[in-house]
Amino acid sequence: MTGEPDQVALCFPGQGIPAADLACGLRRLSPGRADRLLATLSAHSLDDLDLTDTRVVQPTILALSLSGARAMAPRTGDVALVLGHSFGEISALAYVGCLSEEDALRVAAIRGELCWKQSLQRDGAMVAILGLPPAEVEWLRRRVLGNLPGAQLETAAVNGPRQLVLSGDRPAVHTAAEDAIAHAAEARILPIKGAFHGPHMAGAVPDWAKFLDTVEIREARIPFVSSTEVRLCATPAEIRRALVRALVLPVRFAAALDFAASQGVRTMVDSGPGTVLSKLVRRHGGFARRLTASGR
The missing domain is CATH 3.30.70.250 (Malonyl-CoA ACP transacylase, ACP-binding)
Known part of the structure; x- marks a missing residue:
């Protein structure tokens, strides 16, 4: 990839998105994707979702991020690589085909549940x-x-x-x-x-690892950059290991952006609701263009 002009990368946000931005995104969600989200959450209406509850927020961000990434496809063309910030790695892996969307929603729901339980402990x-x-x-x-x-x-x-x-x-x-x-x-x-990416989440690691062992993870069809390990993870074993450790390890997003730039990426697309990652990319610098799925 290095040396090729204006390569495009998609980045997918984690959980620190304001509830108002999530609500705005839900209003634009397609009926099919909305139905799948509601089924995952065992809910009857998008209006009833508690967008401050980790168990709800993580599957919601997944649905909105995949919707945003698909909507941006005509503007982005071929994508050189993907990365996610914290939970956003699940969305990135679904986008590149490592996880089916159905499995990704299930993964998001279980991760949200485990993190929620840990937040009750301390x-x-x-x-x-x-x-x-x-x-x-x-x-x-x-x-x-x-x-x-x-x-x-x-x-x-x-x-x-x-x-x-x-x-x-x-x-x-x-x-x-x-x-x-x-x-x-x-x-x-x-x-x-809750206190993510630290010892507060350590208690969830055994159950999280055990669950991920039951999930089919395929090799990435587009390069996936782990934002905790700051390297390409391609095989199911590498991806599974990165996901398990990411519950506790710090997110090295700035280093992941540097890695993307070193691979020839010049356009970074914030695929999620809101503008959290777009603002981080702007402050970081090093990219010729920034695009947002939210249109802001």
Whole structure:
């Protein structure tokens, strides 16, 4: 792929999408895809969905992301590679044929259920910190842990050189947010119930791995980049391993974008509802064009 002009990649968002953007996307969902989503969620109406519930949000993002990616096909042409941010890897794998859409919805539902159960075990939250370099965020994180013995607070995502996400116990997360603001940074508590990509999710790994062993995963027909391992994963064994570990490992989205650029990608398409990834790509730089399925 390297050296070819204007290669296109699709990126698929994870769970940090505002409920209003999800609701907007649902209004445009095709009847067939809406019916499949409702069947997965054992729900009767899209209007009744709780778009703050992890068990609902993950299958919903999958349905909306696949719908967005299909709608963008006439504008994108051939796709050179795909990547996903956190849960978005499930959507990416469905798009490239590693998972059937039916299986992907089932995978999303089980993942959402497992993550929801873990969030009940220990109250957690996540915060995006903008404006501080990684070393300063790490210094902040360690200070918080020093003042809150026994607390958990981990780096959950590196979205850019000055945009990191911390995940952990709710008091630790809120203390980190206050500390960041005191140091002239911006801190945003994410609209996610739970502490993802850290020890809070470790308890779900055995059941998640066991479930994935029952799911048919095919080789990717379009290169798939793991955003936790920052490499191409092509075989079912590689993909399964990456998915299992991604529950706990941090998302290295900035590095994944660099990898995509190194493969000749010059156009990055945010396939999901909202503009979360499009904004990350804009701040990251390095791409000639950015497109969004949401049209925003």
